[in-house]
Amino acid sequence: MLQRVFVIFLTALLEAARSPLAWVGGILLLVVIPVATHLVGGSETETGVRVWLCRSLISEGLRWLLPIAAFTASAYLIRPSLKRGWAILPARRSEWFIASSLAVFVATTFATVLLSAGGAVASMALGDASLLDVTRLARTLDRRGSRSDLRASDQDRLFVFPNGRETLVFEFDAEGLGEVLRGKLQFEIGWMGEIAPEKTTPLEVRLIGDRTVTAITHVEARRRSTFEAENPGGRTIRVECRGIDPALSVGMKRDECRLLVRREDALPSFLWLALGGLGGALLCASVTLGVRSLATAPTAALAGALVFSALTLLPALAGGDLPARKRREAVEGARPIDRSTAQSLAETLSEMPALIEPRNFERLMAGEAAGSDDADSALLRLLLAAGLLPVGAILFGRREVL
Amino acid sequence: MPAVSLENLCKTFKDFFGRRRVCALDGLSIAIEPGEVFGLLGPNGSGKSTAFKICVGLIRPDSGQVRIAGYAPGSLAARKATGYLPEDSTLLPFLTARETLRLHGALSGLTRKASVKKSEELLERVGLQSAAARRVKGFSKGMQRRLGVASVLMGDPEVFILDEPTSGLDPLGSRDMKELITELAGKGKTILISSHLLGEIENVCHRVAFLNQGRLLKQGTLDELLREQGVHELRLSPSDAAAIKSVEEFARATGLNIERSGAPLKTLESFYVSVLGKTNQNHGR
Numbered sequence: 001m002l003q004r005v006f007v008i009f010l011t012a013l014l015e016a017a018r019s020p021l022a023w024v025g026g027i028l029l030l031v032v033i034p035v036a037t038h039l040v041g042g043s044e045t046e047t048g049v050r051v052w053l054c055r056s057l058i059s060e061g062l063r064w065l066l067p068i069a070a071f072t073a074s075a076y077l078i079r080p081s082l083k084r085g086w087a088i089l090p091a092r093r094s095e096w097f098i099a100s101s102l103a104v105f106v107a108t109t110f111a112t113v114l115l116s117a118g119g120a121v122a123s124m125a126l127g128d129a130s131l132l133d134v135t136r137l138a139r140t141l142d143r144r145g146s147r148s149d150l151r152a153s154d155q156d157r158l159f160v161f162p163n164g165r166e167t168l169v170f171e172f173d174a175e176g177l178g179e180v181l182r183g184k185l186q187f188e189i190g191w192m193g194e195i196a197p198e199k200t201t202p203l204e205v206r207l208i209g210d211r212t213v214t215a216i217t218h219v220e221a222r223r224r225s226t227f228e229a230e231n232p233g234g235r236t237i238r239v240e241c242r243g244i245d246p247a248l249s250v251g252m253k254r255d256e257c258r259l260l261v262r263r264e265d266a267l268p269s270f271l272w273l274a275l276g277g278l279g280g281a282l283l284c285a286s287v288t289l290g291v292r293s294l295a296t297a298p299t300a301a302l303a304g305a306l307v308f309s310a311l312t313l314l315p316a317l318a319g320g321d322l323p324a325r326k327r328r329e330a331v332e333g334a335r336p337i338d339r340s341t342a343q344s345l346a347e348t349l350s351e352m353p354a355l356i357e358p359r360n361f362e363r364l365m366a367g368e369a370a371g372s373d374d375a376d377s378a379l380l381r382l383l384l385a386a387g388l389l390p391v392g393a394i395l396f397g398r399r400e401v402l
Numbered sequence: 403m404p405a406v407s408l409e410n411l412c413k414t415f416k417d418f419f420g421r422r423r424v425c426a427l428d429g430l431s432i433a434i435e436p437g438e439v440f441g442l443l444g445p446n447g448s449g450k451s452t453a454f455k456i457c458v459g460l461i462r463p464d465s466g467q468v469r470i471a472g473y474a475p476g477s478l479a480a481r482k483a484t485g486y487l488p489e490d491s492t493l494l495p496f497l498t499a500r501e502t503l504r505l506h507g508a509l510s511g512l513t514r515k516a517s518v519k520k521s522e523e524l525l526e527r528v529g530l531q532s533a534a535a536r537r538v539k540g541f542s543k544g545m546q547r548r549l550g551v552a553s554v555l556m557g558d559p560e561v562f563i564l565d566e567p568t569s570g571l572d573p574l575g576s577r578d579m580k581e582l583i584t585e586l587a588g589k590g591k592t593i594l595i596s597s598h599l600l601g602e603i604e605n606v607c608h609r610v611a612f613l614n615q616g617r618l619l620k621q622g623t624l625d626e627l628l629r630e631q632g633v634h635e636l637r638l639s640p641s642d643a644a645a646i647k648s649v650e651e652f653a654r655a656t657g658l659n660i661e662r663s664g665a666p667l668k669t670l671e672s673f674y675v676s677v678l679g680k681t682n683q684n685h686g687r
Binding site for chain 2: 003004007008011014015018019090091092400401402
C-alpha cells in the first residue's frame with residue numbers, strides 16, 4: 001500500500017509541476033514581495049515604509065492568504081486527481097486520496113517557502129533597515145501591591161488596576177546589556193467602564209537595579225509600547241509597570257515585556273513565521289479535503305472557510321471588558337456578573353485555540369525577531385492536519401462514485 | 403467457477419432525503435465463464451454502467467452478490483484481477499504516454515524493468531510508439547482510448563471490463579480493438595463489454611445480455627439469439643450468372659421461395675479498412 005501511495009504521490013507532484021498554472025503561481029509568489037516593496041518609492045525617507053510593507057506582506061500573506069489559498073485549492077484542484085484515479089484499479093480510492101492530499105500538502109509547503117524566500121530577498125535588499133530586534137525575556141513576572149496574594153483568573157496574565165499601588169514586576173538577567181536599555185511592552189487593556197481613557201499609554205515604566213530610573217515610553221500601537229532608559233546597573237534588572245490611566249486595567253504575560261539585546265537578519269524570523277502559517281494552512285486544507293471526500297467542491301471550500309474564520313475570529317470574540325471583569329471577579333472577589341447566554345458563549349468561544357498563534361506575527365510587525373516559542377503549536381497543527389487525512393481517506397473509500 | 407458472477411443484483415439510487423429515485427438494477431443475474439467475451443446491451447439508462455461500477459467496487463449494490471475471479475469487488479485481490487476501462491478518459495493530462503503506462507505498471511506491482519519492457523510492448527501493440535513521449539493532453543480521443551486500453555493491459559488482469567471500448571475510435575482503431583479483444587479471449591481472459599454499436603458486439607462476443615430499466619430481458623449466445631428460424635442463406639462463388647440462374651430455377655421448381663438474390667454488399671467498415679488500412683499501418687498512424 002505504501003508503495004502505491006508513494007507512486008501516486010510522485011505522479012501527482014509531477015502533474016502539478018507540469019501544470020502551467022503552477023509555474024505562474026510559483027513565480028508570482030516569489031516576486032510579489034520584492035516587487036511590491038521595490039515599487040513603493042526609492043528614496044531614503046521611504047525606507048521605513050518599504051520595511052513596513054515587506055513585514056506586512058510576509059506576515060499577512062502567511063497568516064491570511066496562505067490558509068485561504070490552501071483550502072480553496074484543496075476544494076477545487078483535488079477532484080481531477082481523484083477522478084482520474086478511481087478507475088485505476090490496483091490502487092484503492094483511499095490511496096489516491098492520501099497521496100493526492102499529501103501532494104497538496106507539499107505544494108502548500110512549497111508555496112510557503114517561495115513566499116518566505118521572496119520576503120527574505122526583499123528584506124536583504126533593504127539592508128540594515130530591515131534588521132529585527134532580538135529580545136530577552138523576563139525570568140519572572142510578579143504582581144505586587146496591596147493584595148498581591150490574589151491572582152487573576154487567567155493564570156498566565158496578571159492584571160493591575162490603575163490605583164497607583166499595584167505593579168507588574170518583570171525580572172531580567174542584566175548580563176551583556178548596554179549602557180542604554182530599550183525594551184518593548186505588549187499588553188491587554190480592560191476598559192473599566194466608568195470614564196474614558198485619558199493617557200496615550202496606560203503604563204508608567206521604571207527600571208530598578210542598583211538605582212531606580214524612570215523610563216521614557218513611546219506608544220507604537222494600541223496595545224504596544226516601547227521604553228528607553230539608562231542602565232540602572234546591578235546583576236538583575238527589574239522592570240516595574242504601573243497602571244496610570246484611571247479608565248484602564250492592564251494585563252501582561254511574562255513574555256510581553258522584553259529587553260532588546262541586539263539586531264539580526266529577518267530570515268530566521270520568516271522561517272518561524274512560515275512554520276506557524278503552514279500549520280494553520282494545512283489544518284484548513286486537511287479539513288477541506290476531508291469534507292471534499294464526501295461533498296462537492298463548493299461545500300468543501302465553505303467548510304474550509306468556516307474553520308478558517310472560526311479559528312481566526314472566535315478567539316477575539318469576547319468584548320474588550322473581559323479582562324476587567326475577570327479581574328474584578330478573581331482579584332476583588334466580586335460576584336460573577338450575570339451574563340446573557342450570548343455573552344457566556346462568546347467568552348467560551350474566545351478561549352478556543354487560534355488557527356495560527358498570533359504572537360510571532362505581532363512580534364514581526366513590531367520589528368522584533370520571531371522565535372521558536374510557537375513551534376510546538378505549529379507542529380501540533382501539522383500533526384492534526386496529517387491525522388485528519390486517514391479519516392478523509394476512509395470516508396472517500398466508502399463513498400460511492402456515481 | 404464463473405470468472406464474473408452477478409447474482410440477483412439490485413441497486414436503487416436515492417436522493418438527498420433518502421427517497422428512492424431511480425431503480426438502476428432490478429435482480430440482475432449473469433454468470434460469465436473464463437475466456438468468454440460477454441456483451442451487455444441496452445439503451446441509455448438501462449443499468450449497464452451501474453453494473454460495471456458495481457463490478458469494480460465504485461458502487462455498492464443494495465442486495466445481491468458479485469464475485470470477480472472469486473473475490474468480492476473492491477477487495478485488493480479483485481482489483482488486481484480486474485482491468486477497467488471507463489467510458490470517459492481518466493488519463494492524467496500532463497503525463498506522457500510512456501509515463502502513464504509505467505504508472506499503471508508500478509501500481510500493478512510490476513518491477514521497474516518489467517514495467518519498462520511491457521510499456522514499450524504495449525505502446526507498439528496499440529500503435530502509439532511514435533507518440534510515446536508526448537503528453538496525453540495533446541492526444542486525440544482515439545489515441546487516449548488506445549492508451550487507456552494499453553493501461554488496462556499493463557497489469558495483465560484476468561477479467562477486463564470495457565465500457566464502450568471503441569468509443570472515439572476510427573474504423574481501423576475499432577478493428578484493432580476487436581482483434582485485441584479476440585486475442586485476449588484466446589488467451590483465456592474474460593471480457594465484459596458494453597457498447598451502443600451492435601455490430602461490434604456481434605463480431606466479438608460469445609454471449610450477450612439485453613438490459614432495460616435495470617432488468618435482464620434476454621441473454622444467450624449469438625447463435626441462440628440471432629439465428630432466424632425457417633430461413634436458409636446460401637452464398638455462392640464465383641458469381642457465374644448462368645449457374646446462379648439454374649440454381650434459382652431449381653429452387654423454385656422444388657417449391658422454395660427466394661427472398662433475395664444478387665451480389666452481396668460489403669459493410670462500410672470493411673470497405674474503409676480495405677482502402678485505408680494498409681496505408682495507415684505503413685505510416686504507423
